[in-house]
Amino acid sequence: MRQCTSLWLFALLAPALALAAPNPKLAIPSFSALAQKATESVTITLDPGLLGLAAKFLDSNDPQDAATKEVLKGLQGIYVRSYTFDKDSAYQQSDIDAVRSQLAAPGWNRLVETRSRKTHADVDIYIMVDHNQAVGLALIASEPRQFTIVNIVGAIDLDKLHKLEGQFGVPKLDIDPSKGTQAPSK
Amino acid sequence: MNDDSTDPLDEQLSKARRGERAALTLLVQTHQRSVYSLALRMLGTRDLAEDLTQEVFMQMNGNLSAIDSNRHLGFWLRQVTTNRAIDQLRRRARVQLTSLDEEPQLFSAEEASDPLLQRHLRALLADLSPPARAVLLLRYQEDLDPVEIARTLDMPLNTVKSHLKRSLESMREKTASMQPMRCEGSSYE
Amino acid sequence: MSKDIESQMRAALRAVAPSEEFTQKLVANVTSRLPAPRKPRRFAARLRPLAWWFSASLAASVVLAVGVHQHLQQQRLQQSGLEARREVLEALRVTSQKLNLAYEAVKSQSTSLTDAQSGA
Secondary structure, X not given: OHHHHHHHHHHHHHHHHHHHOOOOOOOOOOOHHHHHHOOEEEEEEEOHHHHHHHHHOOOOOOHHHHHHHHHHOOEEEEEEEEEEOOOOOOOOHHHHHHHHHHHHOOOEEEEEEEEOOXXXXXXXXXXXXXXXXXXXXXXXXXXXXXXXXXXXXXXXXXXXXXXXXXXXXXXXXXXXXXXXOOOOOO | OOOOOOOHHHHHHHHHHOOOHHHHHHHHXXXXXXXXXXXXXXXXXXXXXXXXXXXXXXXXXXXXXXXXXXXXXXXXXXXXXXXXXXXXXXXHOOOOOOOOOOOOOOOOOOOOOOHHHHHHHHHHHHHOOHHHHHXXXXXXXXXXXXXXXXXXXXOOHHHHHHHHHHHHHHHHHHHHHHOOOXXXXXXXO | OHHHHHHHHHHHOOOXXXXXXXXXXXXXXXXXXXXXXXXXXXXXXXXXXXXXXXXXXXXXXXXXXXXXHHHHHHHHHHHHHHHHHHHXXXXXXXXXXXXXXXXXXXXXXXXXXXXXXXXX
């Protein structure tokens, strides 16, 4: 009887337990209404299968492909949504709130928060760390006529991401995943 | 440009169909500039252009039996490249400005060459809708006439002409300030 | 003026070559998919029984159909793979672009702070 009770309790609590475990994969809305208004949109959904397939077609002899292959190792997913509009304020911050609210959940640490008066761009970078390793990255960039959400899931090797510098114009970011909000240094 | 005389590459095409690597290599090397340039100016970045170029030639490899001459091959490659580029752009609804760093600078030795203006024209080209961009590329890069462009893009001839007229007018207006002022009666030595 | 802009367009849109490295890779990839060259066949010197020809043709058709199917599958996989590769590169390009925005913002803030401190 006691065993039965325990089992029932476990069955009831298991979903809650599962929810409590931090999930580096964000639930990104479809943004279908915004996509219709946008003049440009980028929608990329790369699950483990597609990442594996892509890796096979990356040429190890090409520096950019080789560096990309290294970054892809250990990744479980890359998700990008980017929408550009032909006028300012075509989207509301509340449109992105559904994503931001997930980043307030335990597990996510805000690494960088920038507000630029010069470019009018706000960029927030979050990292999820598990056992001292980055297991998720989320980036939200909002500009007057564009917003971008990037979610990278998996064992992100920030060193390797850093080594992409010059390949895609990635800047040097001295990021220590064990620290919270950490301003990048030169 | 229409030339009925035998194209020496027709024989290479026959050999490529029979599986001869050297012939296929020669065909790829002959046409890659055209395909790559179309892809680059349609899609805007070297990476995307290289990917599309590769896909087009892989597809060509699988379709050699349906291509009966080098001239037909040129038509087929232009058609597939522009249509695939337009499809890609439509799928993503994105118009990516050509990074001015992506294009190697071709400085013409011609007297009337204006590299800055040309750079600006390329940037304006990137602002056009994909179909209009394709029309201008086929006209000024590939030197096709409107009828050939209409056939390549499967577009009505009047639409081709309309794209040409409107795009050129727009470019003319936007580059008017960059053109040297010409006063009637003056001479430039 | 009309001729000017058209001639400038032609000059601006002269075809450009990809890098030598890419060309080599392209040629290697395209020619690696080439089937083995067919040797010229000699016609049979004597007629074979019809039944043998029929079964041989049937077998050849099946082999051909399987081969074509595999080839098409391979092509589809190839195209999917190239598409996936392109999406990965695009995703990382967008990510790096936005990381750069953050970097530039912090850099300019650091510069302002340094200027303010040295001014004080």
